[in-house]
Amino acid sequence: MKHLDISGSHYTIGHAMGELGREAFAKSILPSHDFQRLMPALHDGWLADIAERLRREFPAYVEELHGLADGMHQPFARVLLWNCRGDLSPTGPEGCTSVAVAGDDGAWLAHNEDGNPALRRDCFVLEARPDDAPAFTAFCYPGSLAGHTLGVNDAGFAYTVNNLRLTESRRGIPRMVTARALLACPDTESALRLLNRTRRCGGFHFMMADTRQCRPLSVEAPWQGLSAIPAMPCEVHANHLVHERFRDLPQRITDSSAARQRRLEEWHEAHRGPTTADALLSLLADRRHPTLPIHRLAPDDPDNENTLASVLFRVTSRGIWCQLRSGPDQPVYWERWLPPTP
Template sequence: MTPDPISLSWLDAHGSHHEIGLALGRWGAQACRQHLIHSAAWAQVMAHRQHPAIPVLRGLLHQHFPWIEQELAGLAEGLGLAPDDVFLWNCRGDLWALAPDGCTTVLAPQRLSHNEDGDPGFAGACGLAKIRPIDAPPFVSFLYPGSLPGHTFAVNQAGLAITVNNIRARQARAAGLPRMILTRALLATSTPAQAITLLQAHPRMGAFHLGVGQTGANVTFSVEFSQEAVSLQTVRQTRRVHANHALHEAQQGLPQVITESSARRQARGEWLLDQDAAALDILRDTDDAAEPMMRLSPTDTDQENTLATADIDLSGEQARWAVYCPGDHQPAYRFEGLRPS
């Protein structure tokens, strides 16, 4: 059976951070009312309402990134949901190792290619947004209803590109900044060095893998961050693939959940790299029928599906990039920098 086509909407949000959050909330309100708040994932996260780390997380957010606090307040207002619940949802991977966020990235010296895998209940409800804050560089990001931008894939005005993969870290020993707060903050930086310094300079709670690159540079970076460390591998010649579990030597002691899907996508991706397969062919691969790279099954073992694929060429003065609906060979969007072309 062929799945129904998945579309990606477009949002242009600008103004103060509260105004941007309000626009994001209004954009995602219907999908959150119809799906998110009735989902098992929402119930699992809301069960952490009395977690002792929550006041510390809120305090760290207010101390370090009050402008993101304003975005979250606007987001909750636009969604029509309780601010505490929206904050908690945006801390989901810090509190619950099995939050439904997956993804696979192929990293090359001047290119980042990425499958965005998430909750199948959001198929057709996700989109792209051009975000134009009054006090920070504009950017274009993939969006999930109910979530801050920045934890998926994005390109900003400085030519900085970031892709994000889930790492299912088990509960941290101490509170730090939520990982989705940190990745939102990265979109206000201008270089990979600034992005990595930001991660190193702040306490962290959850874990993520990032592909990081910039236009005109000859390298990209594979970055894993957790409470314990921020680790960096430079991609100069040989391409790399990264599913959604920690791989770097510096993270080998990290308690994490490695699902069958993530382990097999990692192994399959590395095999396809050895066969010199093109990045998009790797990300569209379904030869492992049980645990494919492109995940479209209603019975996916992690309860995740591919919702979009991004291919970001950083070799020129501006990023040239395309975003595809799952399985499509013609892009839904093409960009020169932040301008749709």
């Protein structure tokens, strides 16, 4: 796993990310089927409409995208298109498994980030200090904005992200830009307000918690609306809508997502007593299912996804403890204690 530590403007941050991902974007992403099936959107006015919406509503992240494109020596439209992939094509290889647990002394968030195994060596941890927003840390894919996997900021807010394979979309703000905007939120309330007021193209699921209330939430955010359920005491989520309000919306549920959700719910039903880091890592490492496990390592995974990173967030009123690994059974790669800043 690579590491990038950068301060400055949104353009500067994007440019540094682009330089780091330049080779992987050119050699692994552009020739891929996942990129090629997005190409029609370059020519029918869809992308131009999205770009105009972004300039009006999220100009800072347009600057990051321009920096990303320049750092990778790629046209802006091509990079914007890649950052709209989940809105245009819901079947791409980015899965994930998330758990949130509430307790008397704080909250736990645990997450496996599952993605394209061809990009394993090119993903990186980003520690960024924007000029006009809280410093944050995120796990990043080459060619992509930060924020659509997992993130934590110095304001005392942490969240994880799960892909939703919605089979319908609309013109609006790409879900990856909305997720990037969450990295500037100080708490769950402001994050929910941002999601509520943003006209999204697609949708994500989030587990989130902050140091002000330490009450974790499971948040489904398809473009059709928003559902936020307190983790009382626990919520689990794979890659499809399960909240009562949205479970019947048009979506694609892969065999892996269904199997992981069932295993998570079994764990939820059996879970008793205080939650520990070891217990959560053991769940993230679960391989009980012979072909569709939570911890995904198979070269022939049916969704073309493997676990690329695992994170634990312990959110308390005193701060957030963060621990990131390249997998739940791997050594700690990055660990921090982040007291909330005013």
